Amino acid sequence: MRMSWLMALLVAVPGTARAEATWERVSVGPDHAFLAVDGDPSNPKHLLSASLRTVYQSEDGGQTWQPAFPAPGESLVTDAVIVPTEPPTLLVTTDRGVHVSWDAGRHWRLTLRKRAGADPGRRVAVHPQDPDQILTSTDDGLWLSWDGGRRWTALDTPPGARRALEVAWDPRRRDLAYVLTDHALHTVDLAGGWREVLATTVDAEELEVEESDVETGTGEEPDSLHHLSAMTVDPAEGVLYLAVARGLLASEDSGLTWRARGLSGAPTGQAATLLAHRHSPLIVLAAGPHGVGAYLPHRDAWAPMAGGLLGAVRDLALAGTTLWAATDQGLYRFQGPVADFPAPPPSAHDLLSNFTHEPTIRDVQEATIRYAEVHPEKIARWRRQAALKALLPSFSVGFDADTSQDTSVDEGSFPNFQVLETTDRDHGFDFSVSWDLADLIWSTDQTSIDVRSKLMVQLREDLVDQVTRLYYERRRLQVALLSDPPGPDVVLEKELRVQELTALIDGLTGGAFSRAMRIDPNPEEGAWTGGTPN
Secondary structure, rough: OOOEEEEEEEOOOOOOOOOOOOEEEEEEEOOOOOOOEEEEEEEEEEEEEEEEEEEEEOOOOOOOEEEEEOOOOOOEEEEEEEOOOOOOEEEEOOOOOEEEEOOOOOEEEEEEEEEOOOOOOOOEEEEOOOOEEEEEEEEEEEEEOOOOOOOOOOOOOOOOOOOOOOEEEEEOOEEEEEEEEOEEEEEEEEOOEEEEEEEEEOOOOOOOOHHHHHHOOOOOOOHHHHHEEEEOOOOOOEEEEEEEOOOEEEOOOOOOOOEEEEHHHHHHHHOOOOOOOOOOEEEEOOOOOEEEEEEEEEOEEEEEEOOOOOOOOEEEEOOOOOEEEOOOOOEEEEEEOOOOOOOOOOOHHHHHHHHHOOOHHHHHHHHHHHHHOHHHHHHHHHHHHHHHHOOEEEEEEEEEEEEEEEEEEOOOOOOEEEEEEEEEEEEEEEEEEEEHHHHOOOHHHHHHHHHHHHHHHHHHHHHHHHHHHOOOOHHHHHHHHHHHOHHHHHHHHHHHHHHHHHHHHHHHHOOOHHHHOOOOOOOHOOOOOOOOOO
């Protein structure tokens, strides 16, 4: 299904372009035709490429390749992806079903066997928030795995959504996916069912297409503008892109409304796949039988890219900053600037959108206050406790003991007299209870609390000021590394400074800053907090 031309969204950072832009063919075993390529999001040196009979793996950025999965028997490979788990999971679809390896390709297990007579899985979609949540499509419909491909559950797929060309997750939600067929786009809510959001019968007026955009001189009917062939989702903004005969359709509201983009001067032909990579600025690449084109959304214009790419492109992947293309004439790697025209400088929104996974300054300040135990709630609690102290009485307990001895002489006729001695012992116990109700109005402890409160406010202001300066010094370095990358030596020095500032912020937050960056919280579950109140 991956034929003709190919589009992708990726980054073009000013100042990083090389003098020459070329596609370089990479030698991978004895195979010459490739249908899939994929990169590990957590390790740009880890790659997979697939021919019809063999899946190859590289762990050195494509310098060397080793067979990882020979197709069993007479079966044929249809797709291969790297699931970013720890360690990475390799998933290969064939006309027999879905094969999974959890040990870098040493052992494989057939976890989903296709029904006899049904088409194999064509596309695999791994959720960007939860790599254990995977979708794959077959002739029977969609199959869902919640545990990294170990077990699969068949979704109740309507007939119109079967034989899917593409499947993709909405990165903003854990339960919403898109399913594209050659005649319609569907959404599936895992909790709420299916919905058709776009069909090939849509009118041009609904897409805000001007008459001049439709009349391109190609002789095609306006209806061909709406033929659907590929899709992708912006991983940061959640914007959905669809490939049509002569451009793109974009939706910012999960397919409810659409806008035509890049119709003028767009390459002709049917897209094989779309790939979204969010950075600054945003560029759309299109590769096909007429060469490779780059579309800049900021200017709504296309420009040709350098040649050197042979054959029909069937898949595209981005590993780090390297673009890979699988074609029927071999595996290619792109080196050089992505377009012949200069890209505009990234906007502040584009640059800062790269750090949405990090805690906000308010989160960091709150974590610092809680870790240092200088939260205002602590003083308020002391005042309440001091007022309640007056309700508790003062107890006084006493105990005394007294001993006395008396001696007397009983005189009688001599020599008949006697000496008498007596001993007396007395014991006493007493207790008292008293209340000082005046403390309900004013307690002498309040004076001590006021002094402590003043010192705590000063300490809190010092900590907040210190962590704020560290936070924004770190952010300025990060933005500088993205917008105007310096030489290697300076990059190393700045990267070390970023790590140093991260460590200082961790010291003030008890490590909560780094822990929050390693965890991708569910936006529906609330904002990140650095601790609990003391």
